[in-house]
Amino acid sequence: MLRFYEPDLLLCTAFPWRMPADALAVPTIACVNGHPSLLPSYRGPMPMAWAVRNGEKEIGMTYHLMDEQFDTGNILAQGTVPLDDGETNESLWPKLGAVSAELLPRVFERLAAGDRGDPQEGGDYQSLFDDDYAFVDTSWTAEEVHRQVRAWKFAFIGKNLRGPILERDGERRRLAATSLTEVDGAELLECADGPLWIVESEPVE
Numbered sequence: 001m002l003r004f005y006e007p008d009l010l011l012c013t014a015f016p017w018r019m020p021a022d023a024l025a026v027p028t029i030a031c032v033n034g035h036p037s038l039l040p041s042y043r044g045p046m047p048m049a050w051a052v053r054n055g056e057k058e059i060g061m062t063y064h065l066m067d068e069q070f071d072t073g074n075i076l077a078q079g080t081v082p083l084d085d086g087e088t089n090e091s092l093w094p095k096l097g098a099v100s101a102e103l104l105p106r107v108f109e110r111l112a113a114g115d116r117g118d119p120q121e122g123g124d125y126q127s128l129f130d131d132d133y134a135f136v137d138t139s140w141t142a143e144e145v146h147r148q149v150r151a152w153k154f155a156f157i158g159k160n161l162r163g164p165i166l167e168r169d170g171e172r173r174r175l176a177a178t179s180l181t182e183v184d185g186a187e188l189l190e191c192a193d194g195p196l197w198i199v200e201s202e203p204v205e
Contacts, residue, residue: 002026009111010066013100016045021068029111031066036096038078039064040123043071048092049154050126051083053133053147059083059092061099063107065117070125074117076110077103088153129155134163138189142180142196145189149178165204172204 002010007027013034024031037047038060044050051059060080065073079099081092110117129152136145148164155162166173166189177200179186186197 033066035062040120043125049151053151061096076117077106131161134161136164136166141193142191146178149175173201176200
């Protein structure tokens, strides 16, 4: 399909499938991917979810050459974005879009000059959340559970389940929003080091 268009440059962002070598070889200049993390950290399909899970205070956008592995090609341009406590997909993607508008001219300039970018060193790959992370564990701290609730907002479905699920009094509920400070009318959840308030939840069948 790509050969039909005879492309010079292929540019994609947040493309969830690995492209084969014969497809990557079609563009005459390069295949470039925009990945929403500060590579080489958080390679994989859910970088924002993992950044929230780990308590990161910033994330970013990286443009890199594509190769046969996930998110390992030479870096062409990179910029950071703050990751606020109340961040959602709706608030974060416009920030990433603004950074992308600043980065792409640099990407094109480097490629036009024959510059193939800077090799990545080290880094890590994170896949989908495992099912054990789909369940709320009140032996964790309130901050850890709060981050779990936030992280699932940025996650694709887990290996089998979508969380975070709270099991209490014989019922299962999926937590949609929590607060580390008291909210009038919100349900109290006692965690290892103190309370967390359940602001929004839904039953799980």
